[in-house]
Amino acid sequence: MLFALIALVAAGITGCDGEPGTSGNSGSTGAGKADQPPSNPEPPKNSANESDDPVATVRTVLKGIQAGRATAIWDFLPSSYQDNINRVVREFADNMDPEVWKRVFTTLKRLSTIARTKKALLLKNPGLPLAQLDQDQLSDNWEKILDLLDSLITSELKDLKSLKQFDGQAFCEGTGTTFLGQLRALTSADPNDTLSQFDVSRITLKHKDANSAQLIIGLSPTAARTQPGVSEFIRIDGKWFPAGLAPAMEEALRRGSASVEALPAADVATARKQWMALLDAVDEAADGFEKAETTEAFNKVLADSQLKIMPLLAAGPAKPPATSAITTTLTVILQGSLDEATRKEHIAALRILAKAETAPEVTSSDDATTIILKTSLPLQAIVDGVKFGKVVRIDERQRSITVDPGKPQPAPKTPPKPAN
Structure with missing residues (x-):
């Protein structure tokens, strides 16, 4: 999960598909858990990010990423994101079965060795998706790609005792920087x-106010594009952060927390039996891969192993929970003009639906009402639960939905009383 978050940050700073980010203010204020004490009471200060200069902030993190320093990304994260990453990793270590985790890394190391020794059977193999890639480029970089995998397999990630005291700053200084440099x-x-x-x-700097800024990140002379775009940044926990990335980060943290909560308690016999059955099937396939001398033999082992492994994966040792420990922002826009009583009724319904413990932020105009809530529920659960109107737009990136409440139904008229 940590490397997925690092990738999200790198992509969010520069924008999607190579374009600088252009998302508007998401209204996010961080992904902190209200009743969760910070895992780092005194996190390291990043003078560039916590300064009032968004240009210096972005320059520092981009230089760090270009140089392969993962600490630049960690320092760039708002403190609430840092705290939640540390918490999720530690909770994962508390819930994961040590025997299973050790076996996972032993199997991964074995598969990495097979990938090195059976390179000729993997490349230009019509039965594998790898055949769709540039084979010459893949062959040239094969060892480097496997070195990336090995840097994780041999790191502190394999030791649950270390993960129980996980510190993202220290991890990024060591394994994170090694991985990013490679x-x-x-x-x-x-x-x-x-x-x-x-x-x-x-x-x-194009524009800046107290809590938002617009930057133009210049392009190098060799860039494929000729015109730079505008990147939007907002303040979260006192740090400048890409506006369009905040909702995606919060959703990634929410999903990570939900996945950890889905794990059974450590040492549960049934869960261990299921995991071990899956790993036994993978090791059995590895036996066949090691013995294979031809592409045909290799592909037969692969096909046979899939018939055994897929049902085990489908069975799964756990079911995901409906909620998670990560609280994120949700924006609901009610279209049209609403009278005060109807507005309050819809806000109350949304608050109950979202299980929001704190009062939402509400702004209204002649043509819309905007409600910002705090919730740990996934976006789809809110969409499915709206009954007072029709959801006409969903923006997963911004974690917002637009609802058309329709015309309010007039109250039934009371029939006149008969005259005495």
């Missing part, structure tokens, strides 16, 4: 590398 060595040589297209010396 990754940058792979991607920086690619002419389409997104990060290489940006000129960190040419970042200009």
Whole structure:
């Protein structure tokens, strides 16, 4: 999950598909858990990010990513995100079966070795998705790709005791920076590398107020595009952060927390039996891969193993919970003009639906009412639960929905009383 979050940050700073981010203010104020004490009471200060200069903030993190320093990404994260990452990893270590976790890494190491020794059977193999990639480029970078995997397999991630005291700052200083440095060595040589297209010396401020800023990140002379876009940033926990990335980060943290809560308690015999059955099937396949000398033999082992492994994966050792410990913001826009009584009724219904413990922020105009709630429920649960109107728009990235309440039904008229 941590590496997925790092990838999210890198993509969010530069924007999707190589374009600088252009999302508006999401209204997010961080993903902190109200009753959860910070895991780092005194987190390391990042003078660039916590300064009043968004240009210095973005320049610092972009330079750090380009140089392969994962600590630049960690320092860039708002403190509530840092706290929640640390908490989720530690809770995962508390809930994961130690015997299963050790076996997972033993199996991963074995598969990595097979990938090195059976390279000729994996590349240009018509039965594998790898055949769709540039085979020459893949062959040239094969060892580097496997080195990336090995840097994780041999790291502190394999030790649950270490993960129970996980500290993201320390992890990024060591394994995170090793991994990101290896990754940058792979991607920086690619002419389409997104990060290489940006000129960190040419970042200009277009607009700034107390809690939002617009930046233009300059392009290098070799960039495929000619016109830079505008990137929106907002303050979260006193740090400048991409506005369009905040909802995605909060959703990733929510999903990570939900996945941890879905794990059975450590040492549960049934769960261990299911995990071990899955790993036994993978190891049995590894036996066949190691013995295979031809592409045909390799693919037969793969096909046979899939018949055994897929049902085990489908069975799964746990069911995900309906909610998670991560509280995120949800914006609901009610279209049209509403009278005060109807507005209050809809707000109350939304608050009950979202299980929001705190009062929502509400702003209204002649043509719309905007309600910002705090909830731990997934967006789809809110969409499915709206009964007082029709959901006409869903924005998962911004975690917002637009509802058309329709015309209010007039109260039934009381028939006149008969005259005496």
